[in-house]
Amino acid sequence: MKETQDYEKDLASIRTMMERSVKFISLSGMAGVMAGLYALMGATAAYFIIHYPLSPLRYRIDSIQDNDNLWKLLVLAAVVLGASLLTGFWFSYRKAKKYNVKLFNATSKKLFISMAIPLVTGGIFILILLGTGHFGIAAPACLIFYGLALIQGSANLYDEVRYLGFCEIILGLVSALLPGYGLIFWALGFGVMHIIYGAIMYTKYDK
Amino acid sequence: MKNPFENLDKLLEHSGRLQIMSILVTNESYDFNSLKELLDITDGNLATHIKALEKEKYLSIKKSFIDRKPNTQYKVTEKGRTAFKKHLDALEAVVKQQK
Numbered sequence: 001m002k003e004t005q006d007y008e009k010d011l012a013s014i015r016t017m018m019e020r021s022v023k024f025i026s027l028s029g030m031a032g033v034m035a036g037l038y039a040l041m042g043a044t045a046a047y048f049i050i051h052y053p054l055s056p057l058r059y060r061i062d063s064i065q066d067n068d069n070l071w072k073l074l075v076l077a078a079v080v081l082g083a084s085l086l087t088g089f090w091f092s093y094r095k096a097k098k099y100n101v102k103l104f105n106a107t108s109k110k111l112f113i114s115m116a117i118p119l120v121t122g123g124i125f126i127l128i129l130l131g132t133g134h135f136g137i138a139a140p141a142c143l144i145f146y147g148l149a150l151i152q153g154s155a156n157l158y159d160e161v162r163y164l165g166f167c168e169i170i171l172g173l174v175s176a177l178l179p180g181y182g183l184i185f186w187a188l189g190f191g192v193m194h195i196i197y198g199a200i201m202y203t204k205y206d207k
Numbered sequence: 208m209k210n211p212f213e214n215l216d217k218l219l220e221h222s223g224r225l226q227i228m229s230i231l232v233t234n235e236s237y238d239f240n241s242l243k244e245l246l247d248i249t250d251g252n253l254a255t256h257i258k259a260l261e262k263e264k265y266l267s268i269k270k271s272f273i274d275r276k277p278n279t280q281y282k283v284t285e286k287g288r289t290a291f292k293k294h295l296d297a298l299e300a301v302v303k304q305q306k
Contacts, residue, residue, distance in 0.1 A: 004305040007298050010225055014295065017229040021237065021245055106234075106241040 024107045024156050025099065028091035029206050032198025035084035036191045042080035043187035046073055050183070059180040070130065080190075095206070111156040118149040136179030143172030143189040158205065164197045211300035218263055219294040223248065224256045228291045231266060231283040239279045257281065265290060 047056050049072050096103040122145025129138045147168030154162035168189050175185035219225045226246055230237055243253050260266050265287030269280045283291070 004302060007301050010222055011295075011298050011302065013222060013226055014229040017226045017245070018233040021230040022233055102244060105244065106237065 022107060022156060023158065024111045025158075025205075026092040026096040026101065026103060026108075027088070027157060028095045029198045029200070029202030029204075031084075031088040031091040032194045032201060034087045034091075034198075036194030036196075036198060038080050038083045038087075039190035039194060040187060040192075042076055043183060043191060045076055046183055049073060049076070056184065059178070060182075061180060070135075074130075107156055111153050114156065115149045115153040118145055118152055121145065122149070136182065137176055139182035139186045140172045140176035140179070142186065143168050143175060146189070147172060158201065160197070160201060160204075164193060167193055211297050211304055214293060214297035214300070216290050216294040216297070218259060218265070219290065221256070223252065224260055225294070227253075227256055227260065227281075228265065228283065228287060231281060232288055232291050236269070236280045236282045238281070242281070260287070263287075263290075 049069055051058065051060070093103055122141060125145070126138050126141050129135070129141060147165045147170075150161050150165030150168060154165060171185055171189045171193070175182060175189075178185075219228060223246065227242065230242065230245065239253070239257075243250065246253065257266070257268075261268060263286075264284055267282045267284050269282065271278050271280070
């Protein structure tokens, strides 16, 4: 005959298994903080390319008209994205090792596919926007598609990711109304939001 | 009062089989290697549990090949889902009664 505590243990193990079999727990809060810092550095560099010496809070009524600056911004964005992904990978790798789970498993594969769909769609859409001269709503589109990807991926991530997704979408929509503040909203969404989210996740799950 | 112990499922009283079922009811399907990794048990152990669950028709098996490697996917059946729910309710009732 089993003891009551054994039954309690059974109930607890059901919960753990359900959660661990669907959630990709290896994503670290520190990765979010670092991605936020990279984004802020990127936004600062972008400010020097497009606004300087005018105030960053100035509402822009003109958009980038020369290809030179556009290319600089694209390279800058690619560097920020690449650095964030590499850092995220590195922290996840370490966390997975700590919990003795594999980084590439059924869950992370599912997560990758569900997030890739909105991200690739958004990426192509933004390139089309830039190619056709709709620079003003490129930044809002980044935020909106990223938010959609987060909500899509949140089924296989910690629940808090969903709220980050909603915040990104709201920021993106407001930003679409005020295209002249694109850089500010971009810095808020990818910089400040990531740092806040990463810090919360770090203290909640990683410590 | 009815004895909640009567409602416990004999097959699911084993924690290994209970864990397998927990994973299967939350996921559409799960493969052998992923189960093994998550549960951290040996091939033989897992195979035995799966055989027992299959015998009671709690799960269904689908074998295929991915890149020429055998891939076995497990799915919970309706019977298995009902049994799992009933067992879970019984577990809760047992724990509640003892408090």
